Amino acid sequence: MLIDTHAHLDYPDFENNLEEVIMAAHSAGVERIITIGTCLESSRRAVALAERFDGVYAVVGLHPTYVNEESEGWLEGIRALASHPKVAAIGETGMDYHRLPSEALASSAGISALQAETADDTQAAIMDGAYQAAQAEAFAAQLDLAVEFGLNVVIHQRDAWNDTVDILKAYTGRLRGVFHCFGNTPDQAREILALGHLVSFTGIVTFKNAALVRDVVAAIPMNAFMVETDCPYLAPEPQRGKRCEPAHTRLVAEKIAALRGATLQEIADATTRTAEAFFRL
Numbered sequence: 001m002l003i004d005t006h007a008h009l010d011y012p013d014f015e016n017n018l019e020e021v022i023m024a025a026h027s028a029g030v031e032r033i034i035t036i037g038t039c040l041e042s043s044r045r046a047v048a049l050a051e052r053f054d055g056v057y058a059v060v061g062l063h064p065t066y067v068n069e070e071s072e073g074w075l076e077g078i079r080a081l082a083s084h085p086k087v088a089a090i091g092e093t094g095m096d097y098h099r100l101p102s103e104a105l106a107s108s109a110g111i112s113a114l115q116a117e118t119a120d121d122t123q124a125a126i127m128d129g130a131y132q133a134a135q136a137e138a139f140a141a142q143l144d145l146a147v148e149f150g151l152n153v154v155i156h157q158r159d160a161w162n163d164t165v166d167i168l169k170a171y172t173g174r175l176r177g178v179f180h181c182f183g184n185t186p187d188q189a190r191e192i193l194a195l196g197h198l199v200s201f202t203g204i205v206t207f208k209n210a211a212l213v214r215d216v217v218a219a220i221p222m223n224a225f226m227v228e229t230d231c232p233y234l235a236p237e238p239q240r241g242k243r244c245e246p247a248h249t250r251l252v253a254e255k256i257a258a259l260r261g262a263t264l265q266e267i268a269d270a271t272t273r274t275a276e277a278f279f280r281l
Contacts, residue, residue, distance in 0.1 A: 002030045002253055002268050003275040004246040005200055006092075006154065006180045006228035009035040009056065010045035013232035013243055022053060025246035029268070031055055033246045034228075034279060036092050036154060038063040039070055040077040050086035057088040057279065059154050061142050064096040067134040075141055082149045088279035090146040091154030092180060095135050095164040100128045132163070139167055146175050152278055153177040155197075161188060165195075172196065178278060181230050182216065189216045193224050198278060200226040203236025203248060206255045217259045222270045226278070227252045 004025065014021055025033060032055045037043025043060035050058040060081045062070055081087060146153045155177045157164045161184065168177060172195055179192055182199035189199055204210045205217055217225075227249055229235075235244035236251040250264075257267045275281065 001032075001272055002028075002227065002249045003032045003034070003272055003281075004030050004229050004231075004249040005034045005178070005226045005275050005279070006202075007033050007035050007231045007246050008038070008042075008233075009033065009049050009231075009246075010037075010042055011232055018049075021245050021247075022056070025249070026055075028247040028250045030246050030249045032057065032275075032281065034059055034088060034275075037061055037078075038092065039066050040074045043078060043081055047081055047084050047087065050084075057086050057281065058084070059089045059091050060087055061091040061093045061154070062138055063092055064094050064135040064139065064156060065099075067138045068131065075138075075145070078142070079145060079148075082145060082151065087151070088281065089152045089154050090142050090149070092156040093139050093142040093153065094156040095132075095139060095160035095167070096156060096158040097132065097160040097163075098158045100131060132160075135160075136163065136167060139164075143168070143171050143175065147171065151175070151280075155179050156181075157184075165191065168197070169195065176278060178226060180228060181234070182225075183210075183213055184216075185212060186216050186219055189220060193221070198224055198226060198274065200228045201252060201256060202228055202230045203234045203240070203244065203252055205252060205259070206236040207240070214259055217256050222260075222262075222266075223274055225271065226275050227256065227267070227271050 034057050035046045035049055037046040037060045046058035050056045060078050152175055178198040178200050180200045181202045204213055229244050229248050231244035235242050236248050253267045254264055257264045
């Protein structure tokens with residue numbers, strides 16, 4: 001039995017055949033799915049799906065890249081959902097500096113970067129700082145919410161490692177986080193494991209250019225990671241390029257088993273125990 005610990009079942013990619021997708025997951029041995037909210041409306045849809053399907057659970061929160069798009073009052077909306085019996089965690093929340101406003105401005109101007117010490121560059125720096133500050137505020141607010149409700153946190157981190165970990169350190173001992181879609185170094189994995197947190201692996205482990213992730217997979221303690229798809233994204237080989245589905249959790253687990261010299265059953269048993277404890281299933 002496997003658990004897909006990070007899916008986006010509320011996305012339009014699944015609206016035409018969601019029941020078939022869930023049946024296919026069950027046929028592949030994926031009996032439970034955690035569907036992740038990315039904004040207030042997405043979180044409401046996640047809860048509705050958890051109510052509709054027995055083996056589906058919801059995570060509710062605001063994705064860091066949506067902080068400038070969400071309406072006021074989003075936090076109270078998430079708070080109202082957090083007490084639902086099928087809400088398993090808060091998230092996905094965190095920090096993402098992959099595409100800052102300055103990069104978008106440069107792209108719209110048809111250049112790779114704004115010229116330094118110009119008015120445009122100064123304005124872009126102000127915008128970048130405001131965006132990063134808004135992400136940090138939303139992240140901390142959701143960490144506070146998780147503590148309030150006794151829930152753990154699903155963390156999105158991209159190109160913002162130090163700031164993400166620095167904010168999270170203040171909550172050490174009060175909650176646990178899982179760094180989903182982990183793609184960082186073995187040293188960074190050890191850093192967050194030392195703080196009591198977990199990582200989760202996607203279909204990236206099957207990609208030819210993912211040697212760094214495979215190094216982490218091979219070395220990490222068996223009780224320190226979970227498996228996920230992040231569907232509809234990141235379909236593993238040999239399905240790469242197609243819509244990813246929860247059934248593909250099995251392909252992720254099979255690759256991890258091969259990398260660790262373990263059996264699929266051993267990976268399934270260990271990751272299921274870890275997920276059940278983390279999400280309190």
